[in-house]
Amino acid sequence: METTPTEKKSIKNFFAKLGPGLVTGASDDDPSGIATYSQAGAQFGVKLLWTALLTYPLMVSIQEMCARIGLVTNHGLTGIIKRNYSKPVLYIIVLVSYPSITLNIGADIAGMGAVGNLLLPGIPSFIFSLGFTALLMFGIIFFNYNKIAAILKWLCICLFSYIIIPFLSKTNWGAVLQATIIPSFEISKAYFMALVGILGTTISPYLFFWQTSMEVEEVRQKKLIVDKAVIHGMQTDVKGGMLLTNIVFFFIILTSGTVLFNAGIHNIDTVEEAAKALQPLAGNMAYALFSIGVIGTGLLAIPVLAGASSYMMAEVFDWEEGLDKKFHEAKGFYITIIISLIIGLLIQFLGISPVQALLWSAVLYGITAPVMIAIILHICNNKKIMGTYTNNRISNVLGFATLLLMLAAAIALIWFLLK
Numbered sequence: 420m421e422t423t424p425t426e427k428k429s430i431k432n433f434f435a436k437l438g439p440g441l442v443t444g445a446s447d448d449d450p451s452g453i454a455t456y457s458q459a460g461a462q463f464g465v466k467l468l469w470t471a472l473l474t475y476p477l478m479v480s481i482q483e484m485c486a487r488i489g490l491v492t493n494h495g496l497t498g499i500i501k502r503n504y505s506k507p508v509l510y511i512i513v514l515v516s517y518p519s520i521t522l523n524i525g526a527d528i529a530g531m532g533a534v535g536n537l538l539l540p541g542i543p544s545f546i547f548s549l550g551f552t553a554l555l556m557f558g559i560i561f562f563n564y565n566k567i568a569a570i571l572k573w574l575c576i577c578l579f580s581y582i583i584i585p586f587l588s589k590t591n592w593g594a595v596l597q598a599t600i601i602p603s604f605e606i607s608k609a610y611f612m613a614l615v616g617i618l619g620t621t622i623s624p625y626l627f628f629w630q631t632s633m634e635v636e637e638v639r640q641k642k643l644i645v646d647k648a649v650i651h652g653m654q655t656d657v658k659g660g661m662l663l664t665n666i667v668f669f670f671i672i673l674t675s676g677t678v679l680f681n682a683g684i685h686n687i688d689t690v691e692e693a694a695k696a697l698q699p700l701a702g703n704m705a706y707a708l709f710s711i712g713v714i715g716t717g718l719l720a721i722p723v724l725a726g727a728s729s730y731m732m733a734e735v736f737d738w739e740e741g742l743d744k745k746f747h748e749a750k751g752f753y754i755t756i757i758i759s760l761i762i763g764l765l766i767q768f769l770g771i772s773p774v775q776a777l778l779w780s781a782v783l784y785g786i787t788a789p790v791m792i793a794i795i796l797h798i799c800n801n802k803k804i805m806g807t808y809t810n811n812r813i814s815n816v817l818g819f820a821t822l823l824l825m826l827a828a829a830i831a832l833i834w835f836l837l838k
Contacts, residue, residue: 446716454530463610489630493635495635511790520725528721533689534691538710580712585677608835639741
């Protein structure tokens with residue numbers, strides 16, 4: 420059937436509205452997230468596919484609140500916390516969030532380097548890590564906001580490589596549908612650790628900071644006057660972005676849950692292990708798609724991670740901030756990004772393995788997430804801050820459900836680690 424001009428215009432308008440929400444959602448499927456999802460699938464097959472349905476409305480509700488805060492207040496999340504909460508609250512959030520984001524950057528850089536080495540074994544992994552870090556640093560410093568936003572948008576395409584892989588191997592789609600709709604549980608430490616890992620990876624505090632700050636950038640760049648139409652456009656963007664991330668993480672679990680689990684491979688600690696294991700079982704095409712996807716998601720996620728920490732620090736110290744500014748106009752902002760990338764690169768040379776970095780970042784995220792969600796809910800119900808754009812009943816129900824779930828996940832994570 421031929422697409423009518425009206426339909427073409429509707430599709431074009433839909434994709435035009437996709438911006439910060441799309442990039443935020445796509446960056447959630449970073450190399451460290453891919454390792455988490457691959458391990459969940461390898462250990463438990465398709466049993467955890469139902470988490471994709473569970474987390475979607477929860478992610479949408481929190482990210483929509485963060486986006487709305489940015490649009491309405493024209494300040495990032497750290498700036499709002501600084502203006503409306505005590506200094507100890509601000510400092511605790513920053514002291515926990517910055518190290519966790521930096522560890523995440525380190526794990527992602529190491530994962531990209533290792534996968535690059537798999538594709539081109541003649542080049543050492545650290546050379547790839549160094550090259551990717553330099554490329555990211557150059558792009559973030561020398562490209563303006565519009566260029567960076569466009570590049571990040573296009574990098575989202577690499578995520579579709581994971582959707583293709585299950586169709587290249589034998590998949591029992593009946594079992595997949597059942598596992599997606601009907602939750603199944605195992606009373607074991609490994610199962611709950613995998614569940615907590617998925618929750619911590621999908622609902623990550625760095626996304627809260629990035630989403631809020633990016634909406635502020637959008638308002639400034641496009642000179643938006645916030646009204647119901649702008650809010651509606653933002654909500655479409657957030658829903659689309661979170662849908663993409665959940666579809667991708669669904670297919671990563673599905674890939675490892677059908678290919679690796681069925682082959683008896685139940686322990687995957689890193690993305691390179693997942694890629695290696697796929698090659699003899701699913702073929703060179705699946706292996707190449709998986710590996711390229713890791714590099715693409717790293718190039719997408721690391722600017723988001725580094726940007727989130729930089730916006731956070733700039734708002735704490737009242738520095739000039741913004742990806743639309745040149746280096747000399749926002750030195751503190753860009754130096755923070757450079758430091759984050761360099762520390763992230765050095766982590767693998769300090770004897771800290773990517774797995775260790777992931778573990779500690781997961782612990783720190785687990786501690787930070789419930790606190791951050793509680794603050795976001797409080798902000799979004801405060802008429803002095805949000806005016807007429809406070810939460811409705813559905814937002815509060817989903818927000819409090821997310822808070823309780825992440826609080827339970829944090830307690831479970833700490834209990835399992837101490838056990």
